[in-house]
Amino acid sequence: MNFESSVTEIKGIGQKKAELLKKLDIETVSDLINYYPRSYQDRRFITPIANLVPGNTYLVRVYVINIVNNKFGYGKKKTLKITADDGSGRMEIVFFNAGFMANAFKAGEEYLFYGRASSGYGNRLQMTHPEFSLAASDALRGIIPVYPLTDGISQNEMRKWQRSASKYAENVKEFLPPEIIARNNLCSYSYALSNIHFPQDEQKFKEARYRLVFDEMLCLQTGLFAIKNGGAGKNKGIAFDKKIKVDDYINSLPYPLTRAQQNAVREIMTDMESENAMSRLVQGDVGSGKTVVAEIAMYKAVKCGFQAVLMAPTEILARQHFENIKKRFAHFGINTGFLSGSVTKAQRTETLKMIKSGEFDVIIGTHAIIQPDVHFKKLGLVITDEQHRFGVNHRTLLGQKGKNPDQMVMTATPIPRTLAVILYGDLDISVIDELPPGRQAITTKAIGKDKRIDAYRFVKGQIDKGRQAYVVAPLIEDSDAINVRSAESIYSELLRLFRGYTVALLHGNMKQKEKDDIMERFAAGKIDILVSTVVIEVGINVQNASVMVIENSERFGLAQLHQLRGRVGRGNYKSYCILINDSETEVAAQRAEIMVSTADGFVIAEKDLEIRGPGEFFGTRQHGVPDLKIANLVKHIDMLETVKEEALAVITEDPLLESAKYAPLRERIIKTFKSNLDLKM
Template sequence: MDGLSMSVQYVKGVGPKRAVKLRKMGINTVEDLIYFFPRGYEDRRKFNNISNAVNGEKMSFRVSISGRPNVLRPRRNLSILKIPVKDNTGMAYLTWFNQDYLADNFRIGEKLTINGKVKRIANEIQIQNPTYEKEGSSNKKVGRIVPIYSLTDKLTNNEMTLIVNNALKSYISNVKEIFPKSIIDKFNLISVKEAILNIHFPQSREKFLKSRQRLVFEELLTLQLGLFIIKNKTKSNNKGISFERVDELKEFIYKLPFTLTNAQKRVLKEIERDMESYEQMNRLVQGDVGSGKTVIAVLAMFKAWKSGYQSTMMAPTEILATQHFETIKSMLKDYDIRCELLVGSLSQSKKNEILADLKNGNIDILVGTHAIIQDNVKFNRLGLAITDEQHRFGVSQRAVLSQKGLNPDVLVMTATPIPRTLALILYGDLDISIIDELPPGRKIIETYSIGIGMEKRLIEFIKKQIKEGRQAYIVSPLIEESDTLNVKACEELYERFKGEVFKDFEVGLLHGKMKAEEKEEIINEFKDGKVDILVSTTVIEVGVNVPNASIMVIYNAERFGLAQLHQLRGRVGRGEYQSYCILINEGKSKISQERMRIMQKTNDGFKISEKDLELRGPGEFFGTKQHGLPDLKIANLFTDINILKIAQKEAAEILNSDPYLEDAKYKLLKEKIKDMFKGKTDDIIFN
């Protein structure tokens, strides 16, 4: 055991009880602890005079105790400990709440360094709940830059700082340099040991910036190398299908009731080129809501059918799968192509019939949910595997789908636009196509942010629109991550609207806990115009396409991310009528106001996603665990975009000369990549 892989329990100051708390935070080994980086810092280096104490600010002082402790008890269950202190400029009181026991820790005349929040009450200066150190103490909590860690479970920042400090003293010498000298010299990097020491306990701002740059670059280069290796290995190992050139595709496109945009034509060419080559296609098509990704998928399926192969499309929900099934069937109705839908709510007899026909080759296109990747689903000659809304599926699920055939071409679609550089990280194993143009004639959705106080005016506006023949979605408040609570809120809103507010109209209810048949029935009634207002949870975020619906109302819009608000807005504006999105915002924070401003200002999904990344951070926006990607410990995919670009360029150069890092100088870097991707990619790397 090299020390780093040893249980965190044996670090000085941890022990069995604290080890349990640390494990809940994902810290199991010494290495986990050393790489558990601070989320922020507090600069306690500047000492102030008491006479310059600023009300409301955290400040550091050098003081001596000038009097005896005094404990006040203004009411039951509250005690206030006050200890008088002074410096050359004035006096103040160290104040603690419900911590009387601290009174015995101090003696008149003792010198302290302290850091705490200043509170001026009348002529009295208080330093509340201060961190303190006695003269001669070796435990530096004041007078330095102090790390602030993300903590849970009754572990204090002081405890964590002490534990990390002990771990670094004992084990930093065990950390190995994974970069060869050539990379360190090329990018003028400081050593990894110095970087780790200064990321936890920075000696200066300059040292901190150099340390962070070093660790971010290491993390992003390791990640990018791993993704490029997966991509290269997939391509070299997997001889794909060479599909025929299909001249009838032009005729098929000519018969469409609309003209393809230039962006759609460009992406179709890229897909055709991939399908006709002998390499397996692994391509991501990303485009904004309504940019026309589905028709591109249908054209690829048509090409596969003409070449004698089956196709499949997997969607994350039954609603979306059903929507795709109906669209595909309608577009291919003039051809002898059999499409079927496989979802969990089908009867067992219908499932058995589909499975038998699929295996015998009697089904050309199968659309469904993750039911498609179950073991009992066998294709006769699968040539094309498509996943829609890729952010809902992990890497491994995509891999399982592609294993349903003999290296079928893989097409991945997403309506979550993200900048290309970031897409290279999230979809590093895929080639990327972007549909960055909306079909002509689509009206801009007018978006407004209002307070709950304007609900009455909004209701009158909805009634007026419905009387003119339109329909409306109303998305209920997002309470929290609990489905049960969100459904309850949705049902309460539905009851109020149906029984009181919109009693003269038909109001429907849709949420994720309903049975599949109930969902399908209500969606069909909404499509057919039998329901005027559909009250729903975010289950309608993708897949519901009703051209007559012109109003989207979202309650508690401040609780949603920008990308999700944009997806929800995309449910309207699909027909000839002017459409509206009304965001009911009860948030008072600057971020909440900024989100609403962005939604009102632009309909461009790429701009919105960049802002979402900036405001929410990449972890929340991407949900990297869903992608099957390794967790990033320090790099931020948005703010570190410049380092990411450098890392991508360097990774490409390294692998260009040494595709599988076989040179001895890359030995430790190779191990780091393996470790980073452990359990993420079915051991594709370096097998």
Template sequence: MNLSDPVESIKGVGEQTLKKLNKLNIYTVGDLLYHFPREYEDRSKIRKISEIEYNEVNTILAKIGTLPQNLKKGRQILTKVNLRDDSGSLFAVWFGQPYLKKQFQLNDTYLFSGKVTFKYGQIQMESPDYEKVAEDQNIFARPIIPIYPSTYKLSQKIIRQLIRNALDETQNQLIEFLPLWIRKKYQLADYNYSMNNIHFPESDQSYFIARNRLVFEELFLLQMGLMSIKNQMDQKRKGIAFKSISELGEFIRSLPFELTSAQKRVVEEIKKDMISEKVMNRLVQGDVGSGKTIVAAIALFIAVKNNYQGVMMAPTEVLATQHYQGLAPILNQFNIRTGLLTGSLTKKQKENILKQIKEGEIDIVFGTHALIQENVAFKALGLVITDEQHRFGVRQRTILSEKGSNPDVLVMTATPIPRTLALILYGDLDISIIDELPPGRQKIDTYSVNSSYRHRVYQFIKKELMSGRQAYIICPMVEESDDQELQSVISYTDQIKHEFEEYNISYLHGKMKPKEKQKVMEEFLKGEIHILVSTTVIEVGVNVPNATIMLIENAERFGLAQLHQLRGRVGRGQFKSYCILITDSKSKVTMERMKVMKKTNNGFEISETDLKIRGPGEFFGTRQHGLPDLKIANLYKDISILKKAQEACIEVLNMDPNLEKEEHQLLKSRIHQLFSEKIKEISL
């Protein structure tokens, strides 16, 4: 049996079970075996019924005391059975599983494990896991029981049995693809041993040995896939060797401010890439306000002065327009012709700008997703820049690149990711970090309060408005819903109009037409709107130096990185700025987030904590297309294994860049299997 065989080839997978497995994205034998436990229960600690602890998971060895009953409880069926040992009795209860009535015979012995509560004057074990115990069975043989991520009506017992069947049917026949020298050097267990012991550990030690191997394997394969793609791109694609530009110094001196040393360092890295024949694939990471846009402008200047065109794509029309309006006057001084292509242009405007791009009458075009449409053609595209990369997939970046002949690619993000983790997410890119804020950038004072302070907060906003400043108020929703706890943009705007009668209030959200959004943003930028109530549509890149207050309602609904991005919309001018977070949540996670926001303005520190609190799955949110999901590794806890995996990966590729050696053939085929989608997208 192969990992790629359909899961229905496993004993016990019928039509109904197959549907439930598919809901968990399990389609093949491999999917089932890589459906790792989320936790384990130690059932070696069997308690007497008289010794059980309430509101905790207990394991008991008990006989069936009375025949099971199915009772109606509202619309559901409750199955109830009495369990006894020599110290007392309790009831086991299950909801919505009437078939269990036929499962238990009087006086049979079972191992039951579940949470015990005291309800309705009775001791109850709720929806326990159970296993029949034969008289001669050693119940302590495998006391560590796996608990799997599951779905409605697919019990732990069924999942465990199916995985046992899959392991039995593939027993010691899983093909080892990690070369022997890697396993020896990094002391990694055998593949078959690891798969058996991650699911059914013989001991704690066996579990740790198995997990170490599988975490290493997962991170190693991910790195190998990304670095192999990068190597192939470097080898196969000859890029544009741009020439050094004598005017560049004059352009940099003409900027309204001096570059920071971090900006200068990143500009040098970009220049080095652009001058070489290698296609530049570089990620520029920098905190909110670190000056990535001006670095992008310098790269565009180099491309245009080499008689090539440049393009800069942003995720929203508001941001694309802002880039255009901010950079066009600086570039125009050097006879560089700029244009803006967005979805809200009229048909005639669009036709006109498309013609100018095609004929080379526009040197640099700024825009949104409209840039990747088929009808957009360039005369000589030399540089592609995407801003806020996490909003785009690999495919979109590639489509834009294919509009030129191997143009250089620069990718920018203001979502700080710890460097080691950036290598995982953007392993096909070189990484530059702008880790310094320009002088004069304001520190933003951050406060966290509950809704009882709202009136005081409004008074504080009024005080700022009277001084001529402006404010943002962020709500997590657009329209009113059943959840009254959440502040909605439209109803919130209506509510506060009587509180701020003498001021102009408007709202902004993603469902508005681009022209409407643009109009509101222009009015806010001109100071005609005093308070802007918005969803997170203003999270990215919006620059209004006169706005000094960022009030975020229901702050518990946002991740730390998002709160930090939103806070970065203020403190952009010469005035003292404030961020106020309103939440009534008492949850530990919320408290921790608020504490971090008050303590630091450092995006990298915040991203570390965000990763720690939320875990990698949520942290990365919009994953790049074609990237395999992590099944077992935790990018926060397993950082030391990640470093070893990266070291091994570099060693393999230095020794055998195209994985041609015999000892690397199985590894090569496993990488292709995992990365087939990504390899297809990058057109290797």
């Protein structure tokens, strides 16, 4: 057995378990050992029963004094109750509906139990369904990994398989050159793999984690540099005609461009008129006018004899773009088409025909545009809106529809520039940090849960004036683990509070067609209150929506709150955002004050970085870079500059990593990006 062997080579993993592991993207021994714990439980120290505090989790070493099987309820199911003693006190170990487990214990024997202490009948200390083992085996002790799992796989199974896989870590090949390892004081790759799963102490864990975080960030940064400097960034592209100007279109707009928009247009025109293929990120705050900048780029492409395509993450957003752009472009003889997964077969056939023949100059749609049967006559410009909802592979597939077309990415997630360079290392960056005049200011108010009913009275007043409201919750359904209000429970509550009004529920578990239908009804004014999760973070422009209530606002990152708030204030009506905060901590108060005091998304992003650390909006999957298994681009920001310097040194020395020295690193980078990117290497 080697690292590339199937996981079925590991003892205890048959075909059924292998299918379950496949859901976690684990198919080989290498995949398994590179599947890292999400957290750890420190079980090195035994706590006497006398020191247990209900609500906390402990490891106890006790003698079993008595074992009782009690029958209860209909069908006479058995509850196993064990009286345990360690000399400092007594407690009860309880297993419900588990009478069959009685044979696993023997009075007088010593055992280890690990679980949450609670207060039972008569204030007697209890543990319910704890993990256990014979004290002599010591199997529960140590720093124990906790893995993200799927149904059908237990923590104990995963730990057992990881112990088996770890035996092969000693033979794993090093892929970093010795000088990089020495220069950065890194442990060996094999040492890191062994100690990330079952570290003997904190120091070994820190050394292992540092090495693996460094590896991921180096592969990410080197790969992105390779694309930009040695691959796609140097591809010869389309040199759009400099004589074709965009002034006619700009002058037709109902409002002048802001200074920031003008700068972005200037940078885009320079890229488009260059012989090299454009790869540019246009980053702007909510409502900063990125779409207008995209329209100007599409106008340029079409007037130069090419087709342009705009891909949006949802059908409703794509259709909104289509309706607005189609009208404006029609005045200039530009024919705009629409393609999504919901169009009829006949419509699709006709649309595909017109795309292929070139009758459609501009095509707007969803990911349906990247399907294999979509063929363009002469594609010159590719634009993806809200890139973090797709992934780099979508951008790449769309780019492959033409011969090195210019590519532009738009995102409304403000990102501190230090991180933007990492997240979008293969793109040049334009920043639109200025809002057009006339945007309605949004009044933001932070309140405690005791003023919650007042918030909904205010919502009622807005609806009675003809406006509409969003109510956002952090979870879809109630959770025993987290004490927050869910979208489903709020929806049920508002149905009672707002009798005679139309209340709808929207969340990510719904089918796309159902979500789009609800959003269309809301946009049409047929829904008064839309209760939702963060699925509306990237949504449509509902100008009549004037108020947003965000429940348990302390559960969201600042940047995410800012994105949500940007759903209101899009029309001519005074708009409001009410943050209901269930936390009384100083940090929660500080975060609420930031949201109340500023509407600048870039300021908020910087503050989010300072206060919150790993904000959700920095999740690597959202931003189109390869999934990071252990590194966090915010948490490990101090390492970014070091890694960037190393990556630059590598690419400078060997742009395509063709030498024997960098061949193992090259192989690792390709594996990191998987099918997401053509590295041109």
